[in-house]
Amino acid sequence: MSNNRNKEVENLAACFKALSNPHRLRIFIKLITCCSPGTSCPVKDGMSACVGELGKDLGLAASTISHHIKELHTAGLLRMERSGQRIECRVDVDALRKLSGFLAGWGIGISPATLDHATSIELKDQTNGR
Amino acid sequence: MSNNRNKEVENLAACFKALSNPHRLRIFIKLITCCSPGTSCPVKDGMSACVGELGKDLGLAASTISHHIKELHTAGLLRMERSGQRIECRVDVDALRKLSGFLAGWGIGISPATLDHATSIELKDQTNGR
DNA sequence: TCGATTATTCGACATATATCGAAGTATACC
DNA sequence: GGTATACTTCGATATATGTCGAATAATCGA
Numbered sequence: 001m002s003n004n005r006n007k008e009v010e011n012l013a014a015c016f017k018a019l020s021n022p023h024r025l026r027i028f029i030k031l032i033t034c035c036s037p038g039t040s041c042p043v044k045d046g047m048s049a050c051v052g053e054l055g056k057d058l059g060l061a062a063s064t065i066s067h068h069i070k071e072l073h074t075a076g077l078l079r080m081e082r083s084g085q086r087i088e089c090r091v092d093v094d095a096l097r098k099l100s101g102f103l104a105g106w107g108i109g110i111s112p113a114t115l116d117h118a119t120s121i122e123l124k125d126q127t128n129g130r
Numbered sequence: 131m132s133n134n135r136n137k138e139v140e141n142l143a144a145c146f147k148a149l150s151n152p153h154r155l156r157i158f159i160k161l162i163t164c165c166s167p168g169t170s171c172p173v174k175d176g177m178s179a180c181v182g183e184l185g186k187d188l189g190l191a192a193s194t195i196s197h198h199i200k201e202l203h204t205a206g207l208l209r210m211e212r213s214g215q216r217i218e219c220r221v222d223v224d225a226l227r228k229l230s231g232f233l234a235g236w237g238i239g240i241s242p243a244t245l246d247h248a249t250s251i252e253l254k255d256q257t258n259g260r
Numbered sequence: 261t262c263g264a265t266t267a268t269t270c271g272a273c274a275t276a277t278a279t280c281g282a283a284g285t286a287t288a289c290c
Numbered sequence: 291g292g293t294a295t296a297c298t299t300c301g302a303t304a305t306a307t308g309t310c311g312a313a314t315a316a317t318c319g320a
Contacts, residue, residue, distance in 0.1 A: 013155045016149040019146040050267090067268090082317090085264095085266050103226065103230035103234075104230045104234050182295095182297080196298055216296065217297065263318105267314105269313085278305080289294080290291100
């Protein structure tokens with residue numbers, strides 16, 4: 001229970017850490033926007049782009065981009081799937097929603113006093129899908 | 131413009147960084163909940179607690195707590211005000227709302243394709259109030 | 261099979277972060 | 291003034307992070 005709660009806070013912190021680096025945040029933003037509905041996008045499927053595209057314009061070495069994307073992936077914020085030579089990345093909408101829910105619970109003025117509920121949003125279980 | 135956009139991403143990243151450490155996140159959560167309406171709280175004023183209270187139960191040295199709270203403060207997530215011997219901390223609801231707004235824009239499924247708007251939420255200007 | 265493209269892993273390195281204890285500052289109370 | 295309480299600043303130190311380039315792996319096309 002309390003142990004569980006601990007794990008939730010750790011997960012939450014891990015997500016924030018993944019977004020805490022400007023380069024990574026930029027990658028994440030690009031992923032979210034570059035392929036959103038209505039935008040022309042190299043990949044037809046919504047919210048998806050390959051590693052190379054995401055890293056463009058950041059002025060970083062390929063290995064560094066790869067490292068950053070791995071961080072986002074490990075935090076559960078994005079999913080990766082091989083497609084030929086490329087590896088497609090897409091936002092994990094669930095994780096994003098949960099993260100957003102945590103902040104929205106208060107910030108926006110909606111029901112506070114609900115830590116029990118708010119921190120029990122189960123962030124992506126670290127053991128599956130990676 | 132683009133320079134401005136850069137600064138916004140930096141600010142956003144700085145906020146995430148402040149919340150990326152489990153100890154700091156715990157402090158932040160405590161601050162948000164311990165004194166929310168309806169809860170009995172050492173400080174009557176909603177969402178406020180002194181440095182010492184926030185750091186309790188974390189098993190950290192006072193200097194470390196101080197350091198963490200300073201980080202949260204620098205990121206603009208909380209305000210501090212001297213009150214006698216104590217220093218009262220309260221969440222900066224504006225910053226929280228903006229942070230939350232950034233994630234909520236997508237995550238929750240509300241209008242995507244609005245990066246222009248979403249990243250132009252002006253996060254607290256680093257130069258005032260600290 | 262060979263070369264091109266795309267991405268990851270590895271080792272090195274500089275910088276940043278988390279942490280402590282000791283010393284310093286500010287305020288309150290006697 | 292002197293002492294207690296609350297917090298911050300400073301210096302030290304161990305660990306984590308961001309970055310690169312070189313080497314490796316996976317896939318495609320000729």
